[in-house]
Amino acid sequence: MSSDLTRRTAAELADALAAGETTSVEITSAYLDRIAAVDGDVHAFLHVDAEGALAAAREADERRAAGSVRSALDGVPVAVKDVLTTKGLPTTCGSKILEGWVPPYDATVVARLREAGLPILGKTNMDEFAMGSSTEHSAYGPTHNPWDLDRIPGGSGGGSAAAVAAFEAPLAIGTDTGGSIRQPGAVTGTVGVKPTFGGVSRFGLVAMANSLDQAGPVTRTVLDSALLHEVIGGYDPQDSTSIDQPLPALVAAARQGASGDMSGVRVGVIKELGGDGYQAGVRARFDEAVQLLVEAGAEVVEVSCPSFVHALAAYYLIMPSEASSNLAKFDAMRYGLRVLPDGVENPSAEEVMRATRDAGFGDEVKRRIILGTYALSSGYYDAYYGQAQKVRTLISRDFAAAFEQADVLVSPTAPTTAFRIGEKLDDPVSMYLNDIATIPANLAGVPGISLPSGLADEDGLPAGFQILAPALADDRLYRVGAALETLLTTRWGGPLLAQAPELKEVSA
Amino acid sequence: MPDITREEVAHLADLARIDLSDAELDHLAPQLAVILDSVKSINEVAADDVPPTSHALPLTNVFRADVVRPGLTAEEALAGAPEVEQQRFSVPRILGEEA
Numbered sequence: 001m002s003s004d005l006t007r008r009t010a011a012e013l014a015d016a017l018a019a020g021e022t023t024s025v026e027i028t029s030a031y032l033d034r035i036a037a038v039d040g041d042v043h044a045f046l047h048v049d050a051e052g053a054l055a056a057a058r059e060a061d062e063r064r065a066a067g068s069v070r071s072a073l074d075g076v077p078v079a080v081k082d083v084l085t086t087k088g089l090p091t092t093c094g095s096k097i098l099e100g101w102v103p104p105y106d107a108t109v110v111a112r113l114r115e116a117g118l119p120i121l122g123k124t125n126m127d128e129f130a131m132g133s134s135t136e137h138s139a140y141g142p143t144h145n146p147w148d149l150d151r152i153p154g155g156s157g158g159g160s161a162a163a164v165a166a167f168e169a170p171l172a173i174g175t176d177t178g179g180s181i182r183q184p185g186a187v188t189g190t191v192g193v194k195p196t197f198g199g200v201s202r203f204g205l206v207a208m209a210n211s212l213d214q215a216g217p218v219t220r221t222v223l224d225s226a227l228l229h230e231v232i233g234g235y236d237p238q239d240s241t242s243i244d245q246p247l248p249a250l251v252a253a254a255r256q257g258a259s260g261d262m263s264g265v266r267v268g269v270i271k272e273l274g275g276d277g278y279q280a281g282v283r284a285r286f287d288e289a290v291q292l293l294v295e296a297g298a299e300v301v302e303v304s305c306p307s308f309v310h311a312l313a314a315y316y317l318i319m320p321s322e323a324s325s326n327l328a329k330f331d332a333m334r335y336g337l338r339v340l341p342d343g344v345e346n347p348s349a350e351e352v353m354r355a356t357r358d359a360g361f362g363d364e365v366k367r368r369i370i371l372g373t374y375a376l377s378s379g380y381y382d383a384y385y386g387q388a389q390k391v392r393t394l395i396s397r398d399f400a401a402a403f404e405q406a407d408v409l410v411s412p413t414a415p416t417t418a419f420r421i422g423e424k425l426d427d428p429v430s431m432y433l434n435d436i437a438t439i440p441a442n443l444a445g446v447p448g449i450s451l452p453s454g455l456a457d458e459d460g461l462p463a464g465f466q467i468l469a470p471a472l473a474d475d476r477l478y479r480v481g482a483a484l485e486t487l488l489t490t491r492w493g494g495p496l497l498a499q500a501p502e503l504k505e506v507s508a
Numbered sequence: 509m510p511d512i513t514r515e516e517v518a519h520l521a522d523l524a525r526i527d528l529s530d531a532e533l534d535h536l537a538p539q540l541a542v543i544l545d546s547v548k549s550i551n552e553v554a555a556d557d558v559p560p561t562s563h564a565l566p567l568t569n570v571f572r573a574d575v576v577r578p579g580l581t582a583e584e585a586l587a588g589a590p591e592v593e594q595q596r597f598s599v600p601r602i603l604g605e606e607a
């Protein structure tokens with residue numbers, strides 16, 4: 001029974017709870033058992049809160065018995081990326097500089113999860129301050145891809161994606177600044193959604209690049225993402241960039257799409273995101289998926305977004321610039337690590353700050369802070385940051401023109417399947433290329449989803465299919481995503497994750 | 509566009525308040541040069557008449573009503589402090605020794 005529960009989708013669990021077939025305590029216990037059994041190998045979690053999750057589950061069961069259910073997902077557990085503050089639970093952002101920090105407040109996303117009755121299983125691993133595409137930059141050790149434990153689960157949200165892929169959680173929260181929800185989704189055979197910028201509150205999300213960061217759902221199915229998105233999304237007065245209008249009907253769009261009918265939908269294939277530099281097996285699964293959409297009635301056109309070739313360069317100037325400014329707050333004074341410099345008697349605050357930031361930050365964080373400091377320094381500002389902001393305008397214009405021709409745009413999510421742990425660790429530029437297809441959406445603020453397109457022939461590892469929609473039209477992701485999911489799972493005879501190797505379970 | 513030298517990286521690290529050891533400078537400086545080389549194409553892309561975008565969606569200033577609402581207690585705000593004294597953050601000296 002218990003392993004059966006962990007294999008179900010969140011929507012199925014919600015139905016089972018509503019039908020009285022199971023309880024939140026049973027479900028939550030089953031997931032906690034699974035975490036205990038496999039997370040030694042996967043390392044998706046930095047912190048597991050068994051006691052808190054079970055207490056929340058008991059409350060959910062009491063509410064249900066009393067007939068006062070709080071949301072469609074009341075009682076269905078969730079894992080949260082360790083970059084969102086959780087009152088009473090450690091929040092490290094994968095960094096030594098925040099080791100042991102317990103925030104005194106909840107992020108709005110976390111508060112909404114609690115209000116909606118979702119027990120929080122724990123906090124998931126990530127690249128330090130969400131800087132990376134492999135989760136290898138976590139100060140607490142890498143997460144391993146459940147499809148092949150020697151490979152990366154993507155990043156920065158590799159912990160959330162691996163937790164969901166390894167059946168350690170039915171739902172998780174990720175954050176996406178340049179692809180950190182979608183790329184891990186692609187390489188772990190799971191679903192991840194980056195909502196429209198401003199669609200989900202950033203209050204309590206420890207900022208890397210605040211004009212790009214966006215929290216969103218990490219799940220095994222498109223419908224589950226829609227259910228979770230409706231719980232966490234919508235206006236928040238605590239976030240000055242929050243959009244003050246209602247979310248579109250996301251769950252309804254996913255249910256409509258699940259029929260698999262694509263007639264009347266115009267799909268634009270982005271010419272610049274494909275071809276050279278994309279692994280053959282990734283391209284093959286992408287082309288087949290597009291063909292399925294055609295057979296289901298979609299009208300497919302090729303669109304050109306010529307400025308996208310400059311997106312990576314613009315991103316790697318804007319993001320470090322914002323990050324260098326945001327991370328200035330880690331100054332060893334009010335919270336987090338404080339390290340006294342060696343051999344200095346009565347050190348000054350500045351000397352303590354320098355020693356702390358050297359000891360507390362990892363290589364990738366230092367690279368980006370220094371790069372951002374450079375791009376923002378006088379004499380270089382116009383050439384780098386100013387130019388990057390202009391490219392951002394050009395990318396938005398490309399999107400606007402493309403959405404004149406198509407309702408949604410599509411591409412492979414990531415150029416390759418999961419690479420081996422250690423392979424790209426000291427080659428930052430090669431690491432950055434993982435995000436080449438996901439970055440344009442962040443720069444323009446438009447929403448995107450990644451869902452599995454199948455396994456690449458070369459290595460038998462998952463590849464991802466990305467769908468992008470205009471700002472505020474997140475419902476289109478769910479309509480088209482659910483349709484493609486139906487078409488593909490019919491072809492596969494079940495979900496792609498059913499083909500993942502069984503993980504070795506150790507008894508607790 | 510100039511290459512970034514080891515001395516420049518040391519200067520930038522100083523501006524960013526990070527003590528980098530010699531070994532770290534040897535390791536990071538060449539990587540930063542490679543990264544900068546990979547983004548330098550940005551300089552030739554956008555013409556002068558293209559306006560910059562700072563945020564994807566247009567932003568307007570947001571105000572809230574000027575009313576008192578609950579915030580963190582002093583105890584909560586100090587809970588994560590490395591050092592606390594008399595209900596305040598205790599920090600190392602901020603002035604030179606001779607001051």
